[in-house]
Amino acid sequence: MSVLKISDVTKVFAAGNVVAVDTFSLDVANGELVCLLGPSGSGKSTLLRMVGGFERPSSGLITIDGEDITYLPPEKRPTGMVFQSHALWTHMNVFKNLAFGLKLRRVPADEIKRRVENVLELVGLGGYGTRQVTQLSGGQQQRVALARSLVLEPKILLLDEPFASLDQHLRERLREEVRDIQQRLKITTLFVTHGQDEALSMADRIVVMRDGRTEQIDRPDMVYRDPKTPFVAGFIGTMNLIEGQVANGVFTRPGMRVPLPVADGAAILAVRPEALEIAAAADGEAHVHRVTDYGTHGLVDLDLGDGTRLKSMVSHPDLFQPGQGVHLTPRAVAAYRDNAQIYRG
Structure with a gap:
């Protein structure tokens, strides 16, 4: 069971006294995929980075399974994050990219081999371990980035606009694959996008954000059919x-x-x-x-x-x-x- 709870989290950037996230609260249930959706500057990526430990909240509380992780560094959190830019090491092959985090955690070599091979099969890249990252297509690189997070067996998977740099057809195919993987693993997931189609097709619930606050939290069909504010009505569809x-x-x-x-x-x-x-x-x-x-x-x-x-x-x-x-x-x-x-x- 992996439950993420965000309670009254605020983030104020000192430079310019900008309030990026304003008293935001959200509970993500075990195995649920929740999408943070909003225009640029709505605070969705900042919020995700705070959950991942890459930004420190100005106030508020973040817990996973009841454990306070608000100020833990990223490597101490039971989270895995997939970035838009892939962030792969080009001087390493696929296997070494996936094994790196496991080596830091002092996982035995035979266990590393087993977990890397299993996760490569899971993302449809079985046999690609010896390939250089530069030999892969954009879609394959994004699969490697996803595999690198999953191989750590995180309690919470964080996805920060992972398909934004891909063409439309590849984006549609990958989001279906990621949703299938997420449901198979039953991994609790928080997903950031500004693409309405991605949110509507992937999420169990959508959080529509504006100016660091929540406009509406609901199932995709309800957000579309019953928008509660003029902003949501104009933003969705x-x-x-x-x-x-x-x-x-x-x-x-x-x-x-x-x-x-x-x-x-x-x-x-x-x-x-x-x-x-x-x-x-x-x-x-x-x-x-x-x-x-x-x-x-x-x-x-x-x-x-x-x-x-x-x-x-x-x-x-x-x-x-x-x-x-x-x-x-x-x-x-x-x-x-x-x-x-x-x-x-």
Whole structure:
């Protein structure tokens, strides 16, 4: 059983008095993969580095299985970290890269050989031990970096945007492989990314971060379908966010009126493109700006009368042309006020 607990952790960088992480708390259950997701500067990598021991918290507590590791150096922690840059030693072959950490821990030579060979098989690089790192592709190097962490048999695996430098197809294949390995080993994992697709496809739970704080912690499907703040709504996937006024149960924006059973006042209406139906109409409240055909579906860019740009996902993009008038029918909406959700339906 390996449980990670982060309690009220804050990190303030003295230079510029920058608060990178602000009273952050999170429990990661045994065998769970939790993704830290957010834009650059949200504090996700700083938080991961504090868990790994590469940064010292200004305050707060970090424990693994109840043991306080807050100020332990990296080599004293039961964690393994995989960096974006691979950080492999190019003067060593694959076997020596993996064996290095075990030698520092004075593991017997026969045990080192067994563990290195086993983990290379696990990451799909059986027989690659004698290869030089410079002879490997980017994807193979990332597998070696993962293997180097796993061979130490850590309680907690930390992944810091490990696929960011790879091309899209390789990224998709490797994230599937890493998720399979993580589930096979049942290893508790904290994963940092700014890629929404990676978070949605890999995580048991997603932590959306902004300015060092938590915006929402939830399952991937709930983060997408039920974002609790306007920031999460706009950050996860594609979302139409429309500012307007509610009066007498109707949300109004020039060229748009939607029933909305909330109190009168300013509000932000959120509608996913797949939930915004459109129909051709000469007197429609919006006009087609652009049509993009992706083969499996189409995306129609729309302009309201005041210039507001919206997007609608359609199954037959050939039915729409630039300049065409359309009626809008939102099938599902959410509404926000004062940075909180006030309606979903």
